[in-house]
Amino acid sequence: MEELKGEKIEDKDWSELEIKEVKFEKCTFIGVDFSDCLRTKAVFDTCKFVSCKFGGSYFTSCRLLNCTFKFCTMFGACFDRCKTTGSNFSEIDFASVDIKGGNWSYAGLRYCDFSKKHLDSVDFTAADLYGASFESAVVRGCNFSDCVLSKASFKNRDIRDNRFNGFDISTANFTGAKVDIDFAVTAVNMLGAIFC
Numbered sequence: 001m002e003e004l005k006g007e008k009i010e011d012k013d014w015s016e017l018e019i020k021e022v023k024f025e026k027c028t029f030i031g032v033d034f035s036d037c038l039r040t041k042a043v044f045d046t047c048k049f050v051s052c053k054f055g056g057s058y059f060t061s062c063r064l065l066n067c068t069f070k071f072c073t074m075f076g077a078c079f080d081r082c083k084t085t086g087s088n089f090s091e092i093d094f095a096s097v098d099i100k101g102g103n104w105s106y107a108g109l110r111y112c113d114f115s116k117k118h119l120d121s122v123d124f125t126a127a128d129l130y131g132a133s134f135e136s137a138v139v140r141g142c143n144f145s146d147c148v149l150s151k152a153s154f155k156n157r158d159i160r161d162n163r164f165n166g167f168d169i170s171t172a173n174f175t176g177a178k179v180d181i182d183f184a185v186t187a188v189n190m191l192g193a194i195f196c
Helices: 181-190
Strands: 002-005 008-010 018-020 022-025 028-030 038-040 043-045 048-050 058-060 063-065 068-070 078-080 098-100 118-120 138-140
Touching: none
Parallel strands: 002 022, 008 028, 018 038, 022 043, 028 048, 038 058, 043 063, 048 068, 058 078, 078 098, 118 138
Antiparallel strands: none
């Protein structure tokens, strides 16, 4: 695997480029155009992306670890079975981003709009989902254990077959949500009651 470490890459046109099995460590990307770029098994470790364009980009089995994104656009981007542990996407408009499974544990996803998405088998363990919206989303087989869910909304969603524990149930919106017995037991325990 080719490796680049500590590089500053600025104002490059990498649109429609295929990046395969390359590792970028502690690199800074400023104003780079990644539009319609295909990344396969690429690794971005502790990288910074500032004012970059990711429109139509496709990430397959990539690792974006402890990365930050500032003033970036991701219209139509897709993350397919990626690991984004510790990365901060809070300033990204997720309305048109597609997520296909993967590990999003410890990711910063504050106020992200997941509404109308189909989320299947996504691991959000300990992610910061403060203010995130899952309204009108299809959510199946996802793990929300130990997440920050304050002001997050699952209003009128069917959230059966997902894992929820270790969060403050009183601060999230589950109005009208369909839940399974595991969620009900967890909710009762969190509220200090005893399930019999």
